[in-house]
Amino acid sequence: MKILALGGSAHSYSACVMKDGRIVSAMEEERLNGRRHSYFPEGGMELARCRAAAYCLKEAGLTASDVDRIVTDDLNNPLYYAKYVSSIRYTTHHFAHACSAFYTSPFEEAAVLVADGIGSADEATGEYETVTSFRADSNGLEALDGIRGSFIDPDTGVRHELSDPLALYNSLGGMYKWVTLGLGFAFLEDGKTEALSACGTGRWVEPFGSFYRLDGEGRFSQSKVEIAAMRAFIADKLREEGDAFQAKADIARAAQEHLQRITAAICLRLHRRTGSRRLCLAGGIAFNRRLVAFLEASTPFRDIYVFPAAGDTGNAIGSALAEYLHPAGMGGPPDRRRHAPLRIKNAESIPFDPCLGRLYSPADIDEAAAKLDGGRLEPVPAGDHERTVADLLVAGCLIGRFQGRSPLGPGPNGSRCILADPRCRDVRTRLDASKRRPAFLPYGAAVQGDKLGHYARKGGPAPYMEKIHILTERAAEALPAVAHVDGSCALLTVERSLQPGLYRLLGEFEHMSGTGALLLTSLNVHGRPMAETPLEAFRVALELRLDYLSIEGRLYKIGAG
Numbered sequence: 001m002k003i004l005a006l007g008g009s010a011h012s013y014s015a016c017v018m019k020d021g022r023i024v025s026a027m028e029e030e031r032l033n034g035r036r037h038s039y040f041p042e043g044g045m046e047l048a049r050c051r052a053a054a055y056c057l058k059e060a061g062l063t064a065s066d067v068d069r070i071v072t073d074d075l076n077n078p079l080y081y082a083k084y085v086s087s088i089r090y091t092t093h094h095f096a097h098a099c100s101a102f103y104t105s106p107f108e109e110a111a112v113l114v115a116d117g118i119g120s121a122d123e124a125t126g127e128y129e130t131v132t133s134f135r136a137d138s139n140g141l142e143a144l145d146g147i148r149g150s151f152i153d154p155d156t157g158v159r160h161e162l163s164d165p166l167a168l169y170n171s172l173g174g175m176y177k178w179v180t181l182g183l184g185f186a187f188l189e190d191g192k193t194e195a196l197s198a199c200g201t202g203r204w205v206e207p208f209g210s211f212y213r214l215d216g217e218g219r220f221s222q223s224k225v226e227i228a229a230m231r232a233f234i235a236d237k238l239r240e241e242g243d244a245f246q247a248k249a250d251i252a253r254a255a256q257e258h259l260q261r262i263t264a265a266i267c268l269r270l271h272r273r274t275g276s277r278r279l280c281l282a283g284g285i286a287f288n289r290r291l292v293a294f295l296e297a298s299t300p301f302r303d304i305y306v307f308p309a310a311g312d313t314g315n316a317i318g319s320a321l322a323e324y325l326h327p328a329g330m331g332g333p334p335d336r337r338r339h340a341p342l343r344i345k346n347a348e349s350i351p352f353d354p355c356l357g358r359l360y361s362p363a364d365i366d367e368a369a370a371k372l373d374g375g376r377l378e379p380v381p382a383g384d385h386e387r388t389v390a391d392l393l394v395a396g397c398l399i400g401r402f403q404g405r406s407p408l409g410p411g412p413n414g415s416r417c418i419l420a421d422p423r424c425r426d427v428r429t430r431l432d433a434s435k436r437r438p439a440f441l442p443y444g445a446a447v448q449g450d451k452l453g454h455y456a457r458k459g460g461p462a463p464y465m466e467k468i469h470i471l472t473e474r475a476a477e478a479l480p481a482v483a484h485v486d487g488s489c490a491l492l493t494v495e496r497s498l499q500p501g502l503y504r505l506l507g508e509f510e511h512m513s514g515t516g517a518l519l520l521t522s523l524n525v526h527g528r529p530m531a532e533t534p535l536e537a538f539r540v541a542l543e544l545r546l547d548y549l550s551i552e553g554r555l556y557k558i559g560a561g
Contacts, residue, residue, distance in 0.1 A: 001020060001021075001069065002067045003018040003068065003070075003323055004016075004057065005323065006080060006084075008076045008312050009118075010039075011039040012028075012037050012188075013312075014027060014316040015056045016356070017059070017067070027356075027406075027408070027532075029050075031357075033051060048082050050081065050082075071088065071091065073090065073315050074092060075118070092119070094283070095143075096321075098134045098141050099141065099319075099326070100317050101280035103321045103325065104321075105278075106305070106352075107278045109138070111133065111270045111279050112135075112280045113267065115263065115284070117284060118130060118173075125148075125150075130146070130148060131146050131172055135273070140326060144270070144273050147170050147172070147220055149168045149170045149171045150168070169222055170222055173285055176288075179230070183252060190288070193255060194288050194289065196248060196252040197253045197257075198486045199249040200251070207254075208230075209258065211227075214261070214262055217269055238251075256288075264294065271300045279305070281306045281310065284310070284311050290488075292306055293467040308352070309408045310409070311409075313408065354407045354409050354413075355404055355405040355406065356406075357406030358405065358406075365551055368538055369556070377557070377558065380548070385555065393421050393518065394421060394513050396421060398418060398548075399418070400523050400540065400550065401415075401550045402523065403499075413465070414499040414520075418519075422481040425481055428482075431521065434546075436526045442482065442488075444489065445479065445518060445519055446506060446517065447516060448494055448503055449461055449495045454472075454516065456470065456472065457472055462493050464492075468484075468491075471487050475489075505518075
């Protein structure tokens with residue numbers, strides 16, 4: 001069976017193609033239209049082009065008429081699938097998220113938690129998904145319970161319009177979003193709130209508890225009155241303190257701590273219902289790395305898997321899996337004829353590989369370099385590529401890396417990244433200036449997976465940089481360019497089986513420097529999507545004034561002319 005699936009909602013659009021249970025291509029729309037998250041609040045017919053679908057079909061060697069099914073989730077923007085509307089099939093938003101999380105995990109059974117701003121609507125009740133929990137095993141996915149938002153005020157019974165910005169209640173993702181916006185960040189910039197929270201004190205943690213309700217069974221609720229009070233509190237404190245950085249950090253700290261408390265309570269309830277020690281996470285809050293680390297440390301779940309495209313981008317894969325494995329829909333039994341040969345999962349020791357974009361040829365690289373050269377790109381002979389790159393990194397160079405297929409999801413990995421020596425604080429200063437990043441935003445680091453214990457006090461592997469680790473005292477002192485103010489760092493654990501080149505590069509760097517960690521950040525200009533093509537990679541390298549670009553085993557000196 002051949003399936004074309006589309007992901008998204010009001011943002012974060014994507015597509016994938018599945019052939020007989022195997023994802024053969026996947027792409028985010030933002031990489032093709034250049035708009036971060038493909039977010040067009042002003043509206044725009046650009047979405048109707050649905051470029052990611054054409055990209056994935058071409059990569060799979062198919063046309064739209066060749067596929068057996070076209071599917072999306074029912075929260076997706078109709079404009080995005082307009083060209084396929086006559087044959088589209090639907091699944092529900094949180095079920096697609098749950099399929100993406102469990103069926104790509106290495107687990108045979110698990111509890112699954114999906115939490116975001118808003119999901120599918122129940123037409124009978126007028127309620128919307130905001131948090132949904134599942135039991136997952138060989139019998140499929142069983143929805144257990146959840147938290148539902150509503151446009152009907154639970155205190156007054158008044159129905160509000162969708163256009164009312166405070167109308168949706170009981171949304172955990174929505175609560176964090178309002179804090180993000182109140183701090184002056186943009187929609188979908190919750191990661192900045194999370195990073196800022198590490199700089200805060202706990203002075204406003206206690207009063208923040210009055211802005212929602214949480215019962216002893218892990219049931220969260222937040223009314224319109226409570227949302228308004230929370231926003232007013234944020235505005236008042238910032239006004240009183242002159243919009244000071246510390247005030248913003250303290251608000252972020254309060255919001256982060258309560259997000260962790262609420263989610264942990266929900267997880268405890270889910271553990272009691274399932275008895276599982278394994279947890280799969282998806283939905284927007286799963287991108288919160290501090291939350292993931294907190295759940296790992298403070299709940300009975302000892303193995304936590306986060307789908308690398310946990311947001312709405314991932315629902316292309318989730319919708320494809322839902323259609324393939326659950327053709328009867330959510331709550332229906334899985335089709336066992338299809339479940340057995342499903343190859344989305346890897347062996348227990350090998351994580352799901354999100355690198356599902358196209359491969360670019362030497363001719364593609366030559367063509368891109370020719371367009372931009374003008375004496376600014378100088379090919380550098382490198383007999384032993386990884387050793388040469390490691391030597392340049394030790395010398396303090398900033399090096400872009402473009403290798404293999406591009407990843408689905410926002411997290412940087414070895415395929416599209418910028419590398420630097422984490423021992424040198426100056427490289428961070430230089431990167432902040434070239435990327436125009438706020439100084440409070442931390443950088444992550446890559447380490448070999450089997451050496452994680454050399455750098456982190458505790459915590460398991462992070463093959464998608466999906467959580468933070470608390471660095472050992474020695475590592476925090478040795479790696480000032482990546483150690484955050486609280487001694488934490490988002491570590492990417494590199495596995496030899498998935499990224500042999502980057503794994504070897506880390507080994508070469510350790511041999512030369514004594515440190516087996518490298519600063520790692522996405523190959524992009526701040527506020528723009530990650531580079532997808534060789535041409536974009538060269539442009540990013542030139543704009544950021546990197547020293548070198550390593551691209552498919554070749555090395556170019558940047559700005560040579």
